Amino acid sequence: MSAPAHGPGTPPPAFEVLTMGRVGVDVYPLQVGVPLRKVTSFGRYLGGSPTNVAVAAARLGRSSAVITRTGADPFGEFVHDALAEYGVDDRYVTAVPHLPTPVTFCEIRPPDDFPLYFYRHPKAPDLEILPEELDLPAVTASALFWATVTGLSAEPSLGAHLAAWRARGRARHTVLDLDYRPMFWPDEETARERVRAALGQVTVAVGNLDEAEVATGTRDPHAAGRALLDAGVELAIIKQGAAGVLGMTADTTVEIPPVEVEVVNGLGAGDAFGGALCHGLLAGWPLARTLRFANAAGAIVAGRLACAPAMPTAEEIEAVLAGGSPDSPAGSPRGGVEDA
Template sequence: MPNAFYAIGEALIDFIPTERDQLLKDVNGFMPQVGGAPCNVAAAVQKLTGRSHLVTQLGQDAFGDRIVETLAELGVNTQWIERTTAANTALAFVSLTASGERDFSFYRKPSADMLYDSAHIQRLPLASGDMIHFCSVALVDSPMKEAHEALLAKAHEVGATVVFDPNVRLPLWDDYQAYQQTIQAFIPHADIVKVSDEELGFITQIEEEQQALQSLFQGRVKAVIYTQGGDGASLIFADGTTYTACPTAVDVVDTTGAGDAFIGAVIAELMQSVEPIETLKKEGQAILTFANQVAGHVVQQYGALTSLPTREILDNNV
């Protein structure tokens, strides 16, 4: 049976502004787009490779219906998406600067995904060749955090490969120290950690870049992917082996989902391998280049999901 990919965490509706370079309070119109980092990654993997599943919970509401229908149209397996009347589907309102950077306001106190019951994890048919992806947004103290812990324990038991992209969202945490400590506690449970230049200092509390990156090699961590926006990305191993790749300059419209598309592209490449970490060691340069190509395509359009390319689209744009 082919390897499968499972992304766990939040799925929500991003309300993207119809006007740029405005503070969020001054935006007069929004376009609803399906989003949430795990959701974006699941969609990216599906469009590039297939066999992608999203593990989450949505409200029994119109926004939840929209997410399920959108993912189903993309081919993402939605059978592990639970529905509840106890809370609504999460929403995020976004403002964009002239350069495409974002500011967020989240509505999830709590949202349906936060109430996901860890008992559902036992039903997942996880196998040794599968890959898992998670972020930090859903790691607030909640049933969903317990579900993450249950899934990671199951992944370790069967030998699945775990990818952790903290995807730091400070507005969702009242206590930044607790947030930093939570991320640090989950890092050792991942085989691959992705971190951006904007997040590195916060996560590690270390100013010197190389020292901060090396500090991420804890527990099971075998590889660190370090992204620096337009300056490219690096793939670093504990023994010091490093690959780097710089993206082609493009006209940036919206950076929403670019990091998710990047790590989704990395995962899609590794999904085709029996030994993902060994493949990453041997083909790191090519994998980073491909991931930059995917992210570069995404930032030229609005919306995290609608801008995701297929391999055919990427081949035609070369």
């Protein structure tokens, strides 16, 4: 991942949304409610939270790119193919020859049980992002930069994230997704220390109640929001599932009720929420409108099987906000399904 040289008079690419971190291939059962050991058919999809956020933003018309790494293998090639299909720039996606592209399996047990099995051994290539190979001018020029807590779990990725944030200098729309996955960390305290250090480098923090508790030590959404603001962010967003979404700034508190949906697979909902959040922030919408829009996007994807192929268009989201149902006609993703 060598940093591209921007010659005299050649400005760096200024993406509207630039994300950084985890990528992989999601292998999801096509049989709902069946234990993984008995599943006989699977669908293969692009995966990894920041990668899916870039896809969701692109689906909403935003120019987007992702900084990540794959293995030098067929699944790595699939990542490039999928990004191209979804309109996400892949120039910062490079291969690590000695590591395999991660694969993630899950069981589909609606409405709220979706156990994940991550295969990221011996180490995920996306944790091999090198500070010296970042295109820092592009990081700085992007209108919104999105990173996740997973990228802080190991070097050299940790150093790369810190370098990216230093380059941005807490520019507006520098987002940290609190996306905490305990299996990626030696212990919760290490994660808490690194997250709290990172909060002073960003302007927006977004996460669910579990993730907010890791970051702040409390599960009370209002207390967690205030703690995130005290740590240095300008906007704190706490996703509360069936209780809706809380957004807080220094002088505004907004609470958005949930959107009712028959859940098929809740795993991609947060990424759809993230892409829609990016869209609303860049549009300069009031916080309440932004969160309603993001909430509806998440509900739509919760009613579909896959993550990346299920990301909604602006028209679909607006239809839900106008009173339509977020459920897809058959509870399945838009587009084709490939057998894994």
